[in-house]
Amino acid sequence: MTEIIIEELTNMGLNLQDIRGQGYDNGSNMKGDKARVQSRIKNLNSRAFYVPCSKLTLKPLSATRWESRIEALKPLRFQIGEVYNALLSIYENQDIDNLIRDESSGLLNCIKQFKFLCSIVVWYKILNCINPISKLMQTKDFDQASALDLLKNCKKFFKDLRSDKSFNESLIAAGELAAEIDIEANFESTIPRHRIRRKKNIFPYESRDKPIEDPKEKYKI
Template sequence: MEKDMKEDEFLKGDDTSGKGLFEVVLDEIKCIGLGIDNLRGQAYDNGSNMKGKHLRVQKGLLDINPRSFYTPCGCHNLNLVLCDMAKSCTKAISFFGVLQHSVPSLTLKSLSQTRWKSHIESVKAIRFQTPQIRDALFKLEKVSDDPKIKSEANCLAIFELENFEFLLGMTIWHDVLFAVNSINKSLQSKDMHIDVVIDQLRGLVSFL
């Protein structure tokens, strides 16, 4: 009988080397009653201790079952695509720089380089509240006694939030990030079917 595994369960790994993590994964597979000979795939992010070909989790499972083919994590790859998109365009770099600069001042959603869902949340927070945020910056400029804060608030309100390129970039990035985030959710759903996701990825490529 298979043991029921808790949803979104985390496994404790004190040894984060490839060998240590492999032993944790192998023990869990045995614990929940799955036959490792039936394993047909494994997928991880780009961590060398997971995907590496020598003394890593991928290598350990392939040694036991050569049919457990490794595939890079689709969600992580989408994150990398977005990172490359943002870093290859000077306007994107400028846009997210302004966004990150605005976030601490307004306690909006902060950015994360590894979880790009945070970017859609950050963009959405400003995308649909731009006038209110602009008003809040003007109010901050008036009430603050700190010259630096007054200056930064004024610059953000006038030269950034009223800037056409910033507003256009915000609209474009919101649509792009929303589309990618939808695919990410499909890839992580329990009832995901690979043929459906392939069609969705093709649609995403066409959209981009």
């Protein structure tokens, strides 16, 4: 199995030394720490640390690009607590390389931002809207009428996505993710590194644009 994984990485043009983690199901031939897949790969690259994935589902290598993005985002959308705990356990493990622990700390800092959680919710909605159209239009003889219906629905989706109702729904969903990792569901007010550059008025009747100071409104726009 180790040889198959390495061969597939080579076929995809990926360098084994660039790996910073491994995740498999709980099969003993995969997760074992002696002469098993994760152990053999770690012997080849000490930074390929193992993270157990009890709910991992293997997907065909031929998955479409959009579907692959959805699958990559799904753990953050629906298993944020498990992802957070895994990163935290890596950060707190003194036996792990400091560079890896620093990377885990940076990821934890991102996850703990409420605006990041909101972006996860919104982005997942967008991908779920685009994915059916993408899959349909990649078929050999797709039905144009069905494609047009999906495109119309997608157009309506993006229009509704900018509404106050949709925004508030996303805030509620993001709030549930925030509660799962025990952070406050509010937008952080941060001090910008540089002053906001004001737009120069060309005509005398133009008024100055006031910078948006409310973090929530700034994110919404």
